[in-house]
Amino acid sequence: MVRCIPIRTLSMTGLLAGLFTAGVLTSAIAQQPQRIPPPQPAAAQPGDMSSTIRVDALAFRGSLFDDKARVDLYLAVPYQSMEFQEYNKMFAAQYRVTMAIRDTVGRKLLDTTFTRQVAEADYGTSRGKTGKADIVQRSFTLRPGTYRIEVTVTDQFSRRDYTQTKTLTVSDFNDELPALSSILYVSEIEQRGSRYSITPFIGDAIWNLENPLFIFFETYAERVPQQVGFSWKIAQKDGRLLSSGVSGSAETLKEKTQQHFMRLTYPPRPTAGTYSLTVRMHPFTTVLDTNETVSMTTRPFIIPRTATTAILSDLNRAIRQLRYVVPSQSDIDQILGAPTEADRQALFEDFWKKLDPTPNTTRNEAFEDYYARIEYANKVYKSYNEGWLTDMGMIYIIYGEPMNIERYTSQTGSALLVRWTYPNSQTFTFEDNTGFGDYRLRSALPPGARYQYKR
Template sequence: MNLTIRIALICLALFIALSFIAYSQDIKSPNVEIQFYLDVICFKGESDTSARVDVFTVVPYQSINFMKSGETYLAQYDLVIKVLDSTKNIKEEKRVHRVIKEQDYKSTQGGTGKFDYSQTLLSLAKGNYEIKVVLIDSYVNDSYEKSRTLTVLNFADYPFSISGILILSSIEEQNEKFKITPFISDNVGDLKDGFFAFFEAYNKSGNDSADFIYQITDKEGKVLNHSKKLRKFVGKSKTQLYLKIPYNETISQGTYNLRIIALKPSNDTTIKTEDYLAAAERSLGFYRTVFGFNIADLNKAAKQLRYVAQPSEIEYIDAAQTQDEKQKRFKEFWDKQDPSPNTDRNESFEEYYTRIDHANKEFKSYNEGWLTDMGMVYIIFGKPFQVERSAPGTIGRKYERWTYLNNRQFVFGDNTGFGDFRLITPPTVSERYKYK
């Protein structure tokens, strides 16, 4: 591609579509930590028998482990990229070793939003594939896996076709070249200035122009928003193009599809299927994020403030008349708790909801884990320094004692034998969560 690329840290997910064949991805739950971001994009290759597939990864610094070496912090990881065909046979495998050196400790913890970006090129013949990428942290041997399904078509089979859609937050044209900033995310809900849909058109039809429109549709295919026809010059065999997609505040939070349609040039303002030349489609998320996290259930997230907020503060958030207003009040509350207001991250917010996730996994009983006594203590005070339990085989009531570094102790008893531990000592807890 004839491009200068600047990568922005937000997760990239690009969807490959040709002659209305699309590649799609689910929007992730906001409480699921994404260790790295994976993208797979298909463009026309150098030969007529294969396409060029670009595999992009973005790894936030806080997702990997750094070791101090002298005055430098060092991180190393491997990316194992596997291409599986429709029968699950491995057609190709590549291993990429990455080394990161950083001087600033705060950056290694994600405080400055730094990340490591890589791009690997593949050449694939026509077919259906699954692209698997495994990230292996060299220092702790942790591994994380992500995958994408991909349909690769032979672009040469079509008189006119278009590539996958790349979302951009900005684009500049300099000396007939594009300087682009990919917005590496499926979620465009916070892009108040809109965004750009970038793609390539491949033309051997002999026509020198085509009309283009975009459509935003819901999961059932209903068109919620669309553009007027915009005529573009496509006289070359390959033309790089983009459409500006303005911000639409009327669209409710949710998952949608963005479709780019190429049409035969016509002065008729109506869209006729017989005028279709090609189309590409990808999914979009419209979610107003809080510190970079999508909140899947805002009502529940507000209720979970019970260990950090005063009842009046929760009531104020719940009294909002709309979800957008409620999310605004929710964020304003956490802005007051932010230990580093001059950065994009809110460590207090992240730690609190990470503890809630842990409580739900470890302390679930008759209630969700965050509602249990053990969950309450864990969320407010964090992980105990020492845990003592009744000896295995003990008859009758089972006990568990948690001790913290300040010698604060909590004793829990299980009367039922089914893990429903209730707080015995102290009988109540008056403290609230506070980031340290």
């Protein structure tokens, strides 16, 4: 088996996702004794970036005696997408899942609906502070072909709907051998002697590239034993390569169905975009012959273009825009005074890490909210300066949208005035003496006023 590096001990929520001993996974969901079932997901997946659902559809060989494949459908429902309500000193949520599978002409081959309940004792966890997601897995059998899989999640309390669709091509894994299954991303692996526990990573979008990422796949062979090796490549359609790797030694296929893990590597701060991950199996004699491919499998590998990507394209400007969140100008000067751009970016990122309301997730809501306010201010409150430098822009960035807005003229009729009212009867009055929308704050800011994230 391709050797992978065991990583840190998992929490109980990440344990017992799927176990295997001596190359054979043991899973509670196994329904077909002819094959080795793929890993079953943990109850919750940490580190989720998005507040919408994510879906994976993976094809594995079913029986050795017919062409039906087993399709494992994984669903991740982040806590941020649920509305929790307090009940009996717990915080509970409930949602309904509808799964449908259609063929290429739109005929519905499967339609199933079920309900899930989630309960947490900690309020912060229920609000998404730890990045938890409820993980669901269902298995179906399908003949070779191309299918459209539709998943809809309806939150019971908010009545919000979330929908994801996937296109899956199912191969005949008994037709052309050797063959490779679909690829499952794996975020965590823990080795306990000859046993392993894994946490699957659901979806094609890889939000957190700082943590290790592994892949799981199966090989199907007619002739055993035989020696093979593997290579992998992450590249865009035009051939631009993100990263690649090969197995370090020969892998002996001892079973007609065998399972493998490999660890992916990539450069720091890779360019956002849509890539494809391709895994190839090669013959191995005395060395790995990568010029000959006996089987291959692919899946999308997406690095999302986040707000961070756009903001860091002009780092010095983003640092100067910290003026409404830092305690003093000296904090900005210290970051700008770093000797290299890499040092400035490290200090900038460290600053925002300290303000992250959900430090156990890859998402920093305070960072996103602050720069979203700056972008809005630039669009709405631009005058002789950029919107974030105007008085209206400053108040909006620090306090957000006002609860009430009043417009009137001064007693002399020579100036236009706007009053913004916030909760607790806090008001700010702006005056335009030019008639060109150059509104100036009539009074000083309260002492210590600066941006604070509020969910």
